[in-house]
Amino acid sequence: MADRYLSFTGTAPGRLLTRRLGLPQPAALQRWTPEQPSLKGDRLLLTAGKSDLGLTDADARTALGLDLTTAPSEKPAAVVLDATGVRDVETLAEVHAALHPVVRSVAESGRVVVLGAPLDPADHHQAAVQQALEGFTRSLGKEIGHGRTVNLVRLTDAHAAESTLRFLLSPRSAYVSGQVIEVGSAPADVTAPHDPPHDPDRPLTGRTALVTGAARGIGEAVAETLARDGARVVVLDVPQAEQDARRVADRLGGTALALDITAPDAGTRIAAALPDGLDVLVHNAGITRDRRLVNMPAERWSSVLDVNLASVLRTTDALLESGTLRRGGRVVATASIAGLAGNAGQTNYGASKAGIVGLVRALAPRALAEHGVTVNAVAPGFVETKMTAAIPLFIREAGRRMNSLAQGGLPIDVAETTAWLADPGSSGVNGQVVRVCGQSLLGA
Numbered sequence: 001m002a003d004r005y006l007s008f009t010g011t012a013p014g015r016l017l018t019r020r021l022g023l024p025q026p027a028a029l030q031r032w033t034p035e036q037p038s039l040k041g042d043r044l045l046l047t048a049g050k051s052d053l054g055l056t057d058a059d060a061r062t063a064l065g066l067d068l069t070t071a072p073s074e075k076p077a078a079v080v081l082d083a084t085g086v087r088d089v090e091t092l093a094e095v096h097a098a099l100h101p102v103v104r105s106v107a108e109s110g111r112v113v114v115l116g117a118p119l120d121p122a123d124h125h126q127a128a129v130q131q132a133l134e135g136f137t138r139s140l141g142k143e144i145g146h147g148r149t150v151n152l153v154r155l156t157d158a159h160a161a162e163s164t165l166r167f168l169l170s171p172r173s174a175y176v177s178g179q180v181i182e183v184g185s186a187p188a189d190v191t192a193p194h195d196p197p198h199d200p201d202r203p204l205t206g207r208t209a210l211v212t213g214a215a216r217g218i219g220e221a222v223a224e225t226l227a228r229d230g231a232r233v234v235v236l237d238v239p240q241a242e243q244d245a246r247r248v249a250d251r252l253g254g255t256a257l258a259l260d261i262t263a264p265d266a267g268t269r270i271a272a273a274l275p276d277g278l279d280v281l282v283h284n285a286g287i288t289r290d291r292r293l294v295n296m297p298a299e300r301w302s303s304v305l306d307v308n309l310a311s312v313l314r315t316t317d318a319l320l321e322s323g324t325l326r327r328g329g330r331v332v333a334t335a336s337i338a339g340l341a342g343n344a345g346q347t348n349y350g351a352s353k354a355g356i357v358g359l360v361r362a363l364a365p366r367a368l369a370e371h372g373v374t375v376n377a378v379a380p381g382f383v384e385t386k387m388t389a390a391i392p393l394f395i396r397e398a399g400r401r402m403n404s405l406a407q408g409g410l411p412i413d414v415a416e417t418t419a420w421l422a423d424p425g426s427s428g429v430n431g432q433v434v435r436v437c438g439q440s441l442l443g444a
Contacts, residue, residue, distance in 0.1 A: 002385070003400060003407060005026075005397070005400075006026050006028065006407050008024050009023075009024075009025050009026060013233075015143055016091070017321045017385040018145070018202065020287060022416055024401050024406035025080065025145075025380040025406070026147075026401075026405060026406035026407040026437065027108055027145070027146050027147030027405075028068060028108065028147070028242065029109055029147050029174040029175065029405065030108075030109035030147070030171045030174060031171050031172075031174045031386075031405070031410070031413075031416075031417065032170065032171040032172045032412075032437070033046055033171075033200075036171065037171070038170055038171065039077035039078060039107070039109070039110065039111065039169065039170065039171060039182070039226075040077060040107075041062045041067045041073070041075060041076055041077030041078075041079060041107050042069050042071075042076045042078075042112070042170060043066075043067055043076065043077060043078040043079075043080065044067065044068070044069060044070075044072075044073050044074035044076040044078070044079045044080070044102065045061070045068040045069065045070050045080050045317050046079060046080070046081045046082070046098040046099070046102070047082045047083075047085075047094075048081060048082070048085070048086055048091060048092075048094035048095045048097070048098050049080070049083060049084070049085030049086040049087065049091040049094055050085040051082045051084050051085040052084065052085065053082055053084055053115070053158045054081075054158070054159060055068065055080075055082055056070060060122050066162070066165060068080055069146075069328050073105075074105065075105055075106075075107050076102065076105065076106055076107065076110065076389060077106075077107050077110050077111070078106070078110055078111035078112070078113065078169045079099070079102060079103070079106060079110075079111070079112050079113070080113045080114075080115065080165070080169070081098055081099060081112070081113070081114045081115065082115045083095055083114055083115060083116055083117075083133055084115050084116060084117040084155070085117075085124070086116075086117075086129050086130065086133070087125065088125050088126070088129060089125075089128075089129060091129070092129045092132060095114075095133070095136065097400065098304040099112070099140075102141070103144065106144070106148055108146045108147050108245075109146070109147040109148065109171070109174065110146075110147075110148045110153075111148065111149055111150075111168060111173070112140065112144065112148065112149070112150040112151075113151055113152075113153060113165065113168050113169060114133055114136070114137050114150070114151070114152045114153070115152075115155060115161075116130050116133045116152055116153065116154045116155075117130055117135075117154060117155070117156070118130075118154055118155075118156060118182070119131060125230055127342060130154075133152055134152060135182050135190060137150050137151065137152040137180070138150075138178045138439070139175070141177045141178040141404050141439045142178070142404045142439065144404075147174075147405065149168075149173065149174070149176060149177035149178075149405075149439075150177055150179065151173075151176065151177060151178070151179045151180075152179070152180045152181070153165070153182075153183060154166070154180065154181070154182045154183065155180050155182075155184075155428075156184065156185055157183075157184075157185045157186070157428065158181050159186075160184065160185055160186040160427070160428030161183045161428065162425055163203075163420060163423045163425030163426045163429075164181060164183055164420070164426065164428075164429060166200065166425075167416075167417075167420040167423075168181075170295070170414040172419075172420065173263065173416065173417070173420075174413060174416075174418060175405065175409040175410070175413035175436055175437070175438050176354065176413070176434065176435070176436055177404055177405065177438060177439040178404060178435075178439030179351065179434055179435060179439075181260065181429065181432055181434060182429075182431075182432060183357050183428045183429055184428045184429075184430065186359045186427040186428040187341040187372070187427065198425065199230070200285060202228075202230035203423045203424055203425060204226060204229040204231035204279075204280070204419075204423070204424070205228065205229075205230030205231075205429045206230070207227045207230070207231050207232070207279035207280060207422075207424070208231065208232045208233075208234065208276070208277065208278050208279050208280070209232070209233050209234065209278075209279065209280035209281075209282065209422065210233075210234040210236055210257075210270065210274070210278055210280070210281055210282065211223045211226065211233065211234070211235060211236065211282040211284055211355040212236045212237070212282065212283055212284050212285035213237055213243035213261075213284045213285030213286060214233075214235040214236060214237055214245065214248060214282075214284065215235065215237035215241040215247075216241070216248075216384065216386075217242055217249055217385050217386065217387075218280075218284060218334075218380070218383065218411040218414050218415070219282075219284040219285070219409060220248050220411070221238075221410075221411035221412050221415040222282055222284055222347060222411075222414065222415040222418050223235055223248060223249075223252060223254070224248075224252060224415065225412065225415035225416060225418070225419045226280065226282075226415075226418070226419055226422060227252040227253065227254060229419050229423075231279075231280060231422075232253075232255075233248040233249070233252050233253075233254035233255075234246045234249075234254060234256075234257055234273070234274070234278075235252070235254055235255070235256045235257065236256075236257045236258075236259055236261065236285075237256075237258065237259075237285070238258070238259070238260050238261075239258045241258075242256065242258040245257070245258060254380060256314075257273055261285050261296060261307065261311045261315065262306050262307055262310070264314070266311065266314065266315050266318075267314060267315040267316075267318025267319055267322070268322075270315065270318075270319060270324065271318065271319060271322045271324040274324055277323070277324055277325070277326040278319065278324050278325050278326065278329065279325075279326055279328065279329050279330065280329065280330045280332070280422045281315075281316070281319060281325060281329070281330070281331045281332070282303065282332045282333075282334075282418055282422070283312045283316070283331070283332070283333040283334055283356075284313075284334050285307060285308075285311070286307060286308045286334060286352075287303065287304055287307045287308065288346070288349050288387070289301075289303055289304050289348060289349075290302065290345045290346055290349065291345060292345050292347075293346070293347045294348070297349065300348060301347075301348045302413065304348040304349055304352055304354050305348060305351065305355075307350040307352075308349070308352035308353065308355075308356070309351075309355040309356065309359075312333055312356065312359065313359060316331060316333075316359075316375075318362070320367060320371050320373065325371065325373050326425070327371065327372035328372055328373075328424060329371070329372070329373040329374075330373065330374050330376075330421060330422045330426070331367070331373060331374070331375040331376070331377075332361075332376055332377065332378065332418050332421045332422060333356045333359065333360060333375070333377045333378075333407075334353075334354045334377065334378055334379075334380070335354075335356040335357050335360075335377040335378065335379040335433055336349070336350075336379055336380060337380070337381045337435060337437050337440050337442060338351025338353055338378060339351075339352070339354035339355070339356065339379065340353075340354070340357070340433075340435070341440075341442040344430045353362070355379065355427070356377055357379075357433050359375075359432075360375050360376060360377045360431055360432075360433055361431055362428045363375050364376070364431030365430070365431065365439065368430050374421075374426070374427060374429065374430040375430065375431065376429060376430065376431065376432045376433070376434070377432070377433045377434070378414055378417050378418055378421070378433075378434055378435075378436050379433055379434065379435045379436065379437070380413075380414050380435075380436045381403060381409060381435065381436065381437025381438060381440040381442075382399035382400055382402075382403070382408045382409065382436065382437070382438075382440070383408060383409045383410065383411060383413070383414060383436075384408045384409065384410055384411075386415070388408065401440045402440060402442065403437055403438035403439055403440045403441060404438055404439035404441075405438035405439065406438075407436065407438065408438075409438060413436050414436050417434055417436050421434070
């Protein structure tokens with residue numbers, strides 16, 4: 001369903017009326033298109049504190065594939081603030097000094113990315129001010145407006161952050177704001193041996209990706225985006241949706257797999273269907289059976305937990321243990337802000353999606369160490385789908401406006417975030433739960 005309020009505020013009368021009434025004024029977001037794949041304008045690099053990343057050196061930036069300039073810019077498309085060297089309250093003031101003069105000039109739908117360092121447990125002053133960057137980033141995200149986003153990346157190795165910075169500084173991250181993403185050093189042996197030379201425009205070339213619940217909605221968008229990035233896509237959905245799954249697979253040059261993901265042998269059957277192995281596993285299949293707990297029959301509880309959580313646990317375990325998920329592989333599961341913040345009438349759904357967060361945090365370090373596979377999750381907020389279109393008008397409007405961008409996301413926003421996590425260059429991103437919610441006002 002079209003967001004008529006967003007369209008109205010894009011007109012001159014709409015801007016005038018909403019300004020006078022103090023109503024939200026969402027900006028139309030710039031998303032990736034083949035015709036406009038990048039933000040237009042300079043990407044300005046600023047520094048607070050003494051950094052060890054070396055990004056002030058032009059040759060270092062070029063080697064990382066980062067098109068950043070230190071020259072003043074009248075209307076930058078993006079600003080990157082290297083605050084990894086901030087270690088005390090005095091140097092924290094340099095964050096204000098660096099961004100205060102330029103933040104207003106950032107272009108509409110522009111980006112602000114703050115680079116921070118991991119918290120040092122042996123230095124509570126450093127830990128305090130690096131944690132302060134989180135509150136600063138999220139607060140700036142809520143006030144910057146005009147479709148701009150603000151995110152914090154904690155990192156120790158700039159080389160491992162290339163794919164993350166490329167994503168956050170592009171139109172692909174239009175609905176990702178207020179996030180704190182940790183990027184570790186990429187292990188040397190997690191690149192799949194069959195990978196072709198890296199192509200930033202088609203990073204998944206030569207890789208096989210399986211997407212569950214991919215016959216429609218967000219899953220279909222994820223399958224389309226992974227195929228755009230070069231992957232051979234396997235479209236998995238329940239037998240009842242086989243016709244739709246085949247339609248999607250045929251359009252993308254992939255294959256369809258009709259399978260109930262809750263079947264006890266689902267993992268074994270997936271492995272049998274992919275004798276050459278799998279590189280990207282996207283757990284997107286999910287259902288809702290909403291009702292308040294006092295009125296919820298056991299069947300509504302168990303069906304949601306089985307599809308949304310138990311099947312994810314079973315199939316992931318099976319595909320890791322069988323070796324079907326190859327070294328250098330990626331697992332991307334779908335959580336939800338309902339699992340982070342809770343939602344009335346969704347105790348079953350909230351429990352299942354919080355369970356995904358627990359799975360990611362516990363499995364990620366072990367899967368990387370033992371199998372060379374990263375495990376991450378996306379957590380969508382209000383996304384425009386057929387399901388949200390059926391929500392009563394006033395509740396739907398509240399869901400759309402209660403975020404820093406004052407609008408709902410699109411399935412492509414979840415898909416773009418999934419594609420970044422699936423990128424072979426994202427091996428330093430592990431155990432992360434990234435909200436795709438326009439910085440929702442609900443939850444952390």
